[in-house]
Amino acid sequence: METWKEFEANELTHSVAHHLLAIQDAGCRYGGWARVSDIARRLAVTRGSVSIMLRSLRNRQLILTDEHRMVRLSPRGERIAQNVIAKKAVLKGFLADVLRVPEPQAEIDSCKIEHLISRDTAERLAQLMRFLGSGDPAVHDIVERFHRTSRECRDANSCPVCTDRCLIEDLAPGAAENGGEQESEAPPAESPEETEG
């Protein structure tokens, strides 16, 4: 019923996750210490924006600050960053190598959800990757067969994914997202009534 509100309750927002990664990345050449400008450049946001974000990260004790205004991850921040990196690696590996989602999309998708999946999901996914890559010929053969499998859906009735309706069809271009969503013919002002009267 209210599961959907869990989204707001995330410990980590997309923005916070990527700020942590950027701090780690920017600092890696200087013993972990980074400057606001470096972080901003990496994220392609303004220094002001980073400055505000750092205030929040500092209060959450995810970063440490120098007397020279240098910034680095706290041990806790580092754990979180490592966690996000691990999730993304597993996700991207799965999308790219198992599902064979084309490269740029695999990168985008894993980047979008890296901070959202639970430890449970990430771990099981990692175990699946380990299982599939274990070198067992039978496993390898099955994966090969999957990759050779036809991409078309022929028999919606015998399909284990669909029930009364073909779910794969609902994912198709005609069905929203990029297909119908994007060319939204310039919507009018937010409150047409008000501009009218």
Next chain:
Amino acid sequence: METWKEFEANELTHSVAHHLLAIQDAGCRYGGWARVSDIARRLAVTRGSVSIMLRSLRNRQLILTDEHRMVRLSPRGERIAQNVIAKKAVLKGFLADVLRVPEPQAEIDSCKIEHLISRDTAERLAQLMRFLGSGDPAVHDIVERFHRTSRECRDANSCPVCTDRCLIEDLAPGAAENGGEQESEAPPAESPEETEG
């Protein structure tokens, strides 16, 4: 470099996606027509909040409005809703049945990312589900073997998931998220300097 900004460029926010689903759900008994209150109740938000959201959905032509203030999805809104439903079904099926992520978590995770995954990813995932559920004994056997597989990581060196570092370890409780994140001892005011001076 700036892949992370794709997150903001989503056609569908989590909130919009769930408002569309709620409208469809609330209206299903009345020929698709729903009332603001019904939608609000389903989402556990205020009527005011729904009212504002509907204004935006109306301008994006995702809903239609009655002279009696009844609301329903437009054909476009319906396509998008169906799309989200399909993505979630595929995702949850994968998490619950293949990965065997415990039920509530599978529900939460699929709810969080249903609107974020690309058509590419959703389709390939659906194809994987179809392949795994095709009834082929060899495939079935491999899935069975995966489910019986030990959950521990013993040999980080031969592990196909990890490189120099065990990624699965980075996902473990000690490493952030629920482990270190949540019991954040009441952070001080946002700007300690200011309250101090």
Next chain:
DNA sequence: AACTCTTGCTTGACATACTAAACAAATACA
């Protein structure tokens, strides 16, 4: 020393998405 550039921070603004409170219109019931 004077000038310029870079840097970090602050401010005001915007967009999203929520709340609570107040209100008017519609509905329900007595």
Next chain:
DNA sequence: TGTATTTGTTTAGTATGTCAAGCAAGAGTT
């Protein structure tokens, strides 16, 4: 018919996360 409740909307406020613009301190150059 009159009162009470429900309903939809609006407004002001909160929180996050961004931008642009401006300011002040430090660094580099001449």
